[in-house]
Amino acid sequence: MSEINLSDIHKSFGKVEVIPGVSFSVERGEFVSLLGPSGCGKTTLLRIVAGLETVSSGRVDIAGTDVTHLPPEKRDIAMMFQSYALLPHLSVAENVRFPLRMRGIGSRDEQNERVKTALDTVQLSHLGDRRARQLSGGQQQRVALARAIVSRPKVLLLDEPLSNLDARLREDMQVELIEIHKNLGLTTLFVTHDQEEALSLSDRIILIKGGRIEQEGTPAHIYAQPSTSFASQFLGSANMLSAVVEDTGSGPMAVLGDGQRLPLALDEAARGAVSLALRQEDLVLSDASDADNGAGLKAKVRARVYLGARNRYVLELAGASLRILTGNDQLFARGDDVSLTIAPERIRVLAP
Amino acid sequence: MTDRLENMALVMPGLLLLGLAFILPVLQMLVLSVSGPDGFTLEHFTRFLSDSYYLGILWRTVRLSALITLITALIGFPLAYIMAKSGPRLRLWLTLIVILPLMTSVVIRTFGWIVLLGRSGMIPSMLRDLGLVGRSFSIIQTESAIVIGMVQVLLPFMTLSVLGVVMSIDGRLEEAARTMGCSFMKTIRTVVLPLSLPGIVAGGLLVFTLSASSFVTPSLLGGSRIQVLAGSIYNAVTQTLEWEFAAAQAVILFVGVALVLVPYLSVTGRRNG
């Protein structure tokens, strides 16, 4: 049975319908990410699960119980806020003890034991006596995590918990989050706008756009087979090109706006007007002479951005601008004519 | 260096004004309180402190001020919380209503209470008609009348100083508490109240000192039998013309207020570390 189940959730703020009907569920022990751009309604959905936001219509179940009309304190959840929301008048240890004290879990000694374990888990046991506001951002974030896991909730809700950290800390915390999730077997619903974070942490990703589910699936599936142009752009920042697919003797062929032709995989079934999703890392750049020989598309370099180990080029092709990532072995300058190739099976053909 | 000089120069007019208008009179009062016909004397203090009548007045003043402070906190905190959670328009209206009593003269406002609370006033007759109280029931010229009148006047000071602090509390702390198992009331008790304490302390200080030194409302609502210290000082100045005794009472009032406030401040100061 699924631990969290949302059925046909609608939510309006005033006249604005922010969530126009969403259903999904999270299995016991699963780590699911709600991924989407800022303002798409991720936080609202999480707050609906937490009970901090009422629904306009629909039903929320946690562990098989209808909790739609239960206040947050009656739901067996823990939530970690983007701003951490540590209580400034309490010490670190008292902050972590707070959910145990409020829910009346365990004796004083058991609570101490649990607080110690939770602080050990996030490697902060030496700071228990400090005030929350005396800690750095990364430390506060760990305290918030310890506080969220200390009561062993059925459901752990995380709202962009890593977005305020710098890159190094963020990677460390990702590893820690995965370990905590596995060790405690918590059912976790994780909100993020960062595709890499979602890809690396989740068992399953639910991609949200404008309050609706755009696509859901495992990271590998959703990355390799985005079903819409939004999905392919959001996950992997693919380039989108409009084209028309025609049948030729040698299989399906995409015809670009400027007449250039691009062979597609033989089993490609779509015909007519389409959008092609071309991943930055799948495009191969070579000398313009290759295109003259009929191997590849002719494009023009608009800009090159040096990224250390790699280069990013912005190219102009059929009136659109493409971004690609390449190594350092062959450099092109602004204004150069180049040839662009891509393996047919790496091209995603999507509805226009 | 020049910065400090500049700062000093900017502070000077204020300091001068404070010195002339506040510290000088206080010093003068201190001197007066220990002056007798033959120079230095403590007789005014011994007279006050050995007379149970005056001690009763002192005790009443402190007791009523503490009660008034407590009641304004009990009303002011929830009121400030509701105001903080209201929309900006409603909050503006509520603020206006809260400070409305300060916009009328204290005498007029107190006469309003006399009309309402007097022997044949609206409230006692209503209570008598409802059979809730006996026929000899009276509010006017009791300590209750003083407390009612003072709470109305001083409530804005408490409410507004709590409001400032409650407004600055991050609403997500309350939400976080809810997700950690607190009901609404428990959230108020364990999160909002402790975090509002600085505002309640500041408001309490204002209300306590203002009510301990207030004169018009207690004398009009309490009558001549129920005197507070400020009224007794007034009598000594205007009726019996014992200025030295009045000064001694003023010093006692000052020390009395300080004696209450110092422990109060040290307790709450420690809690807010």
Ligand SMILES: Nc1ncnc2c1ncn2[C@@H]1O[C@H](COP(=O)(O)OP(=O)(O)O)[C@@H](O)[C@H]1O
């Ligand atoms: N309390 C609220 N009142 C009005 N509009 C809101 C409120 N909370 C969120 N919204 C709106 O709902 C939309 C989704 O917000 P949110 O769930 O915070 O998005 P996300 O977390 O994906 O960035 C946004 O357009 C936001 O402006």
Ligand SMILES: [Mg+2]
């Ligand atoms: Mg958000």
